[in-house]
Amino acid sequence: MIVFNVNGKERRVEVSPDTPLLWVLREKLGLSGSKYGCGEGLCGACTVHIDGLPQRSCITPVGDVQGKRVLTIEGIPENNPVKRAWLDQEVSQCGYCQPGQIMSAVALLEKKPAPTDADIDSAMSGNLCRCGTYGRIRRAIHAASKKTVKRGGQKS
Amino acid sequence: MSATTNISRRQFMKAGALAGGGPLLACHLPFGMRDAAASGEAVFAPNAFLRIGTDESVTVIVNKSEMGQGVYTSLPMLIAEELCCDWKRVTFQSAPVAPEYNHAQFGPIMVTGGSTSVRSEWERLSLAGAAAREMLISAAAQRWKVAPSACRAENGIVHGPNGKQLSFGKLASEAAKLPVPKVPKLKSGAKKLLGKPLHRLDSPAKINGTAVFGIDVTAPGMLTAVIARPPVFGGKLKSFDAAKALASPGVKQVLAVDAGLAVVADGFWTALKGRELLEIVWDEGEGAQVSTSSMHDQYKALTATPGLVARRDGDAEGVLAKAKQRLEAEYEVPYLAHAPMEPLNCFVDLKEGSCQIRTGSQFQTVDRNAAAGVVGLKPEQVALETTFLGGGFGRRACTGSDYVIEAAQIAKVVKQPVKVIRTREDDMRAGYYRPMWFDRVSACLDEKGLPLAWHHRIVGQSIIAGTPFESAMVKDGIDDTSVEGAANTPYAIPNLQVELHSPRNPVPVLWWRSVGHSHTAFVMESFMDELAHQAGKDPYPYRRSLLAKHPRTLKVLETAAMKSGWGKPLPKGRGRGIAVHESFGSFIAQVAEVSLDKKGVVKVHRVVCAVDCGKIVNPDTIKAQMESGITFGLSAALYGQITLKNGRVEQGNFHDYQLVRMAAMPKVEVHIIDSQEPPGGVGEPGVPPIAPAVANALFAVSGVRMRSLPMTPEKIMTALKKG
Numbered sequence A: 001m002i003v004f005n006v007n008g009k010e011r012r013v014e015v016s017p018d019t020p021l022l023w024v025l026r027e028k029l030g031l032s033g034s035k036y037g038c039g040e041g042l043c044g045a046c047t048v049h050i051d052g053l054p055q056r057s058c059i060t061p062v063g064d065v066q067g068k069r070v071l072t073i074e075g076i077p078e079n080n081p082v083k084r085a086w087l088d089q090e091v092s093q094c095g096y097c098q099p100g101q102i103m104s105a106v107a108l109l110e111k112k113p114a115p116t117d118a119d120i121d122s123a124m125s126g127n128l129c130r131c132g133t134y135g136r137i138r139r140a141i142h143a144a145s146k147k148t149v150k151r152g153g154q155k156s
Numbered sequence B: 001m002s003a004t005t006n007i008s009r010r011q012f013m014k015a016g017a018l019a020g021g022g023p024l025l026a027c028h029l030p031f032g033m034r035d036a037a038a039s040g041e042a043v044f045a046p047n048a049f050l051r052i053g054t055d056e057s058v059t060v061i062v063n064k065s066e067m068g069q070g071v072y073t074s075l076p077m078l079i080a081e082e083l084c085c086d087w088k089r090v091t092f093q094s095a096p097v098a099p100e101y102n103h104a105q106f107g108p109i110m111v112t113g114g115s116t117s118v119r120s121e122w123e124r125l126s127l128a129g130a131a132a133r134e135m136l137i138s139a140a141a142q143r144w145k146v147a148p149s150a151c152r153a154e155n156g157i158v159h160g161p162n163g164k165q166l167s168f169g170k171l172a173s174e175a176a177k178l179p180v181p182k183v184p185k186l187k188s189g190a191k192k193l194l195g196k197p198l199h200r201l202d203s204p205a206k207i208n209g210t211a212v213f214g215i216d217v218t219a220p221g222m223l224t225a226v227i228a229r230p231p232v233f234g235g236k237l238k239s240f241d242a243a244k245a246l247a248s249p250g251v252k253q254v255l256a257v258d259a260g261l262a263v264v265a266d267g268f269w270t271a272l273k274g275r276e277l278l279e280i281v282w283d284e285g286e287g288a289q290v291s292t293s294s295m296h297d298q299y300k301a302l303t304a305t306p307g308l309v310a311r312r313d314g315d316a317e318g319v320l321a322k323a324k325q326r327l328e329a330e331y332e333v334p335y336l337a338h339a340p341m342e343p344l345n346c347f348v349d350l351k352e353g354s355c356q357i358r359t360g361s362q363f364q365t366v367d368r369n370a371a372a373g374v375v376g377l378k379p380e381q382v383a384l385e386t387t388f389l390g391g392g393f394g395r396r397a398c399t400g401s402d403y404v405i406e407a408a409q410i411a412k413v414v415k416q417p418v419k420v421i422r423t424r425e426d427d428m429r430a431g432y433y434r435p436m437w438f439d440r441v442s443a444c445l446d447e448k449g450l451p452l453a454w455h456h457r458i459v460g461q462s463i464i465a466g467t468p469f470e471s472a473m474v475k476d477g478i479d480d481t482s483v484e485g486a487a488n489t490p491y492a493i494p495n496l497q498v499e500l501h502s503p504r505n506p507v508p509v510l511w512w513r514s515v516g517h518s519h520t521a522f523v524m525e526s527f528m529d530e531l532a533h534q535a536g537k538d539p540y541p542y543r544r545s546l547l548a549k550h551p552r553t554l555k556v557l558e559t560a561a562m563k564s565g566w567g568k569p570l571p572k573g574r575g576r577g578i579a580v581h582e583s584f585g586s587f588i589a590q591v592a593e594v595s596l597d598k599k600g601v602v603k604v605h606r607v608v609c610a611v612d613c614g615k616i617v618n619p620d621t622i623k624a625q626m627e628s629g630i631t632f633g634l635s636a637a638l639y640g641q642i643t644l645k646n647g648r649v650e651q652g653n654f655h656d657y658q659l660v661r662m663a664a665m666p667k668v669e670v671h672i673i674d675s676q677e678p679p680g681g682v683g684e685p686g687v688p689p690i691a692p693a694v695a696n697a698l699f700a701v702s703g704v705r706m707r708s709l710p711m712t713p714e715k716i717m718t719a720l721k722k723g
């Protein structure tokens, strides 16, 4: 039995501990917002936060998150400045990569409320977008940053 | 997918059953609407594309697959403009497979491709909206006992004399009883919605994790399957031992299908672990002999022999034979995988006498019929629901319906709902690539330095040959998708000959975003640049002088040049390149600004894009599609290649099939030409010009002419050393 916290709720799952967290979220917990793109930590579609840090859930054995806090796209509130900026800048195309992009962006802004372009390059380069929404992602992060900074850098 | 455009251009039209023109009566309920219908809520359904509820809801049924291009917004905009409803009330539903949702121009199939969604539906959806508006106005006029001409509709409300008002919802039940006007009149005057950058209706679902892609589909009792596939194309299962796999936790069944050996389990991970334990002997057959390096030699040799003539103006061969100086070049581009972010997958629930498929398909009728054949049902007994597509790029319009057929074969045996998922490696190695091409071009110039003769031989597999579309779409041995963009070049060249060789081999090929143009634009626009430099001319005015009869091409070329500051000095170490290309009814020019570092890595800093796609629906969607096409084309220009050795695909995941990432993304500026021309496509045309624009810029900054894609540092360093 593996016990961990997902989006503020305690969850218990009975699976082999080597099962990647991604598939436990998607298939056991009904949280299919985190996506499978590569299974090798190469694309970022599966990005979630584990104890506040962005991680690739496709290469994280669920056994490793025993007792930890996991945050997925489903746990990001609608009024989060990143989500709002994503809508304002009309970032999404097919949308498949976007939950992972948003999770990486939220983590970046928590660490650096006013990121530079270079910060964005390094924090976001692990997230692929086949539809090519990078320019809008960059704009959305800057826009969300302005809002976050105005609110005293407080997290939503 | 211009190939499907050609279905309409050619004999496919004869198949008839065209649904263009007036609105059709609805008889199929779209997905998600059955409950509303069952509860008996009064609904006004004047045609197959529109439902108005007593609760003021306006639902547009969209017969195109949403794969990033924004059809769940642009198509509702077309209806809403004429309906004069309140845009805030508009929602969308994906259409089921039914004749009334067939492509308005391509004949009797439901398909999304050829960058046609907006242009093929413009008239039909406008008329559908207009008919509904007239019926709502008539209903109000009857109630008020006034002439319909005394009423008008605006923002979801019909206004009558003396300030009378009734909302669409209140009129829905009465409007539903009225006859559908045969020839509805379109609005005149200024547009309310068209031309405005409205927000996408599908964005909220895409940023909160609720959008359901094929891979997210689930059902009670659903099993998940992965397939062990032969290591080479055409390989077959010889023998296998599944004992260990079957003993693995969660594995339910192991069964042979045409694609290989399927492992069915209670989840993806358990299926994958079971697959690792399979012991399989493959009969590799001839597929093991295939390698792209020997294909390259074979293709190159073929360019020395005459091919089938796709275009002949004047006498290119004769003029070249007599020319004092001729310029000759060989160009090559590799196989490419579509690599949509969502790997291919398909859900099938087969029951006695019925079958439900849920998948992200661009080719619904073809896929449904293929599945029906597998499970032994009539096509009408098979329902196919189109989910969101995590990218399509042509891969999900598969002439062989590969990922649907394999799922149907498994469902037939397991008799439980089942979803087949491909790993990224499965997806990348299972074929259906953009063909590999090899071109040889020769030209000579006149006394002014302009091209006098151009002789072009193209070698590469036909996408259409060997598919059910061959008889309709390959004419006199020439697959138009192999030569599009070259055989119909707009440049004024008095002696022009384009020839084609279409060798066959076991590697499956398919339309890949912009199809033939993805290759021909690179060759045409690079070699045109070479001619300009040979003539000692600036490549921008050089092109202009050859496009006098093509005002739209000329206009985008001039716009891109002007907006990019063409001719103005650049920071040291940067160069500019220009390219222009027409495809899918749209005209695009791009200027790329690049630099080259000491290790041979090309950095693209800025891309200026000018697009004329005729009259427009949503300018923000057009910009997004240009940004998207440029990024997609840039991945191919800089990194993309699928190679085979001993029949094995050498790439498997994003470490060896790289895509542009955030840090490599240039700044992109898009300029839309104000145009009242008929609408053109936007999903694909942004792709073709970027590779030649970058190659031309690389030449400008370094003197290196890259005639082979991708432009890897290795190739560039080798060229630099040669000098």
Ligand code: FES
Residues within 6 Å of the ligand: A035, A036, A037, A038, A039, A040, A041, A042, A043, A044, A045, A046, A047, A056, A057, A058, A059
């Ligand atoms: S699916 Fe985890 S990084 Fe790609």
Ligand code: FES
Residues within 6 Å of the ligand: A092, A093, A094, A095, A096, A097, A098, A128, A129, A130, A131, A132, A133, B068, B341, B390, B391
């Ligand atoms: S929006 Fe399609 S992959 Fe990013």
